[in-house]
Amino acid sequence: MDYREYVDNLIKNIPLGIAISDGEGYVKNVNHKLLDMFGYKLEELIERPVSILFKEPEKVNRLLAEKKKIIEEEVFIKAKSNKIRFTLSAYPIDAYSRDIIYIFADIKKERRMANRLSENKAIYTFDKIITQNESFIRLIQFAKEVADSKSTILITGESGTGKEILAQSIHNHSNRRNGPFVAINSGAIPESLIESELFGYEEGAFTGAKKEGQPGKFELAHKGTIFLDEIGEMPYDMQTRLLRVIEEGSVSRIGGLEQKLVDVRIIAASNKNLKEEVEKGNFRKDLFYRLNVLPIEIPPLRERKDDIPLLVDYFMEKLSLRLNKKEILVSKEKIDELVNYNWPGNVRELENYIELSINLGYMPGLGEERISFKPKEIGEYRHEHLTLEYMEKIHILKVLKIFSGNITKSAKALGIGRNTLYRKMDKYGINCSDIEQWSMLERLE
Numbered sequence: 001m002d003y004r005e006y007v008d009n010l011i012k013n014i015p016l017g018i019a020i021s022d023g024e025g026y027v028k029n030v031n032h033k034l035l036d037m038f039g040y041k042l043e044e045l046i047e048r049p050v051s052i053l054f055k056e057p058e059k060v061n062r063l064l065a066e067k068k069k070i071i072e073e074e075v076f077i078k079a080k081s082n083k084i085r086f087t088l089s090a091y092p093i094d095a096y097s098r099d100i101i102y103i104f105a106d107i108k109k110e111r112r113m114a115n116r117l118s119e120n121k122a123i124y125t126f127d128k129i130i131t132q133n134e135s136f137i138r139l140i141q142f143a144k145e146v147a148d149s150k151s152t153i154l155i156t157g158e159s160g161t162g163k164e165i166l167a168q169s170i171h172n173h174s175n176r177r178n179g180p181f182v183a184i185n186s187g188a189i190p191e192s193l194i195e196s197e198l199f200g201y202e203e204g205a206f207t208g209a210k211k212e213g214q215p216g217k218f219e220l221a222h223k224g225t226i227f228l229d230e231i232g233e234m235p236y237d238m239q240t241r242l243l244r245v246i247e248e249g250s251v252s253r254i255g256g257l258e259q260k261l262v263d264v265r266i267i268a269a270s271n272k273n274l275k276e277e278v279e280k281g282n283f284r285k286d287l288f289y290r291l292n293v294l295p296i297e298i299p300p301l302r303e304r305k306d307d308i309p310l311l312v313d314y315f316m317e318k319l320s321l322r323l324n325k326k327e328i329l330v331s332k333e334k335i336d337e338l339v340n341y342n343w344p345g346n347v348r349e350l351e352n353y354i355e356l357s358i359n360l361g362y363m364p365g366l367g368e369e370r371i372s373f374k375p376k377e378i379g380e381y382r383h384e385h386l387t388l389e390y391m392e393k394i395h396i397l398k399v400l401k402i403f404s405g406n407i408t409k410s411a412k413a414l415g416i417g418r419n420t421l422y423r424k425m426d427k428y429g430i431n432c433s434d435i436e437q438w439s440m441l442e443r444l445e
Contacts, residue, residue, distance in 0.1 A: 016103050017086070021050040023098030036417035037104060039080030050102060053077060054088065064090060064100070074107065082325045082361055082415045107324055120220060122168035122181035129162070129169060130314045133304040139296060146294050147173040152246065154231075154291045155269040157298030160348030163269040164229060166298065171225040176265055179224030182217050187233030194238055199245075201254035218251045218262050225265045231291065232272035232283060239284045246290050266291070301343040301350065308339045311347065315354040325358050334363055341366045360395050361415065393428040396421070400430070 017034035051057030055076040070090040086104040093099045155163045200216030250259040268291045277283035320327045357363040403409040411421040
């Protein structure tokens with residue numbers, strides 16, 4: 001094996017997408033990983049302009065001319081696979097040749113949102129709330145008007161309507177915007193821990209307590225906003241302590257005597273009807289009136305159907321970028337179907353549906369049509385196991401069935417490379433000769 005052949009074999013097996021162009025900008029060589037990433041065959045790229053791989057080639061050429069090399073620049077690509085962008089690094093191979101090596105890699109997942117959440121920062125603002133519905137616009141205007149008030153806000157609405165998004169937007173529109181935004185879900189914390197979470201504890205307060213003690217959420221929210229989500233799930237005895245904090249503006253840690261003043265704006269939220277909970281004896285009447293000073297009720301999505309086309313466009317663009325997959329064209333007939341659907345899970349359900357559609361590459365049926373199998377008949381394939389991975393497995397099985405197990409044709413129809421299809425089949429345990437899988441698919445259909 002000569003040196004050139006050795007280098008070619010080395011490049012072909014590097015786990016990054018690599019293309020090499022000559023001085024005229026035509027592709028001389030590519031590796032297997034690039035073919036897999038872009039969904040092309042080797043003969044579709046060799047001796048073609050390298051600009052066939054990415055959009056805005058003049059920008060790439062300008063960067064190369066100015067910097068002599070490119071390091072992890074994000075580029076939008078032209079691919080047969082369901083990808084829309086990669087990072088690109090490009091270098092001249094050496095000082096004597098005009099050849100250039102192009103290296104493509106997947107976009108690294110951004111952690112900025114997670115970091116901001118861990119730092120008690122609010123992310124959402126009013127300009128990120130998508131609506132053209134007149135009543136919802138009036139609701140937002142009211143929320144803006146009361147943003148600077150010290151009075152407590154109670155946000156009510158069904159699950160999935162966006163109560164925390166509205167709470168964060170109010171905080172970021174207020175004069176507390178530079179202070180912390182601390183969120184706590186009253187229904188997600190075990191009853192035995194909720195007191196220490198809210199109010200903190202001193203050293204030795206209980207077995208397992210940290211030596212230095214720990215501040216509670218109210219202390220952490222000083223000069224900012226505390227968001228008490230699912231307040232209707234708060235234990236009755238904790239409601240009494242919360243009422244005292246609201247009235248006195250101070251907290252004391254478990255095991256401590258000192259009263260600490262806290263300057264906190266309280267926004268509470270509930271998907272329960274708290275008036276009914278008061279009547280049932282589950283919620284304190286005096287706390288309800290303390291919280292319900294500025295009531296805001298978010299309407300369900302079925303009452304703002306004129307927003308559905310806007311939300312579809314918004315989520316399609318946002319999620320396709322996040323998932324690095326192509327947007328799906330949505331027909332007028334499909335929009336009409338989405339508008340006429342009841343959306344029991346509200347905006348959250350619509351967002352999840354668009355995310356599922358982008359991953360599948362098409363828009364599946366809605367509601368029960370999307371879950372056409374009967375849980376009692378199909379053992380492990382139950383409603384609660386309807387994950388994106390499961391849907392992808394079923395989609396691959398359907399395509400393989402259409403093409404009678406032909407890998408080349410199936411991969412082309414799926415918009416992925418043969419190697420990618422093989423990997424997914426291995427991941428999901430798909431075997432074209434397994435008759436049981438085909439019979440399971442027939443039951444699902």
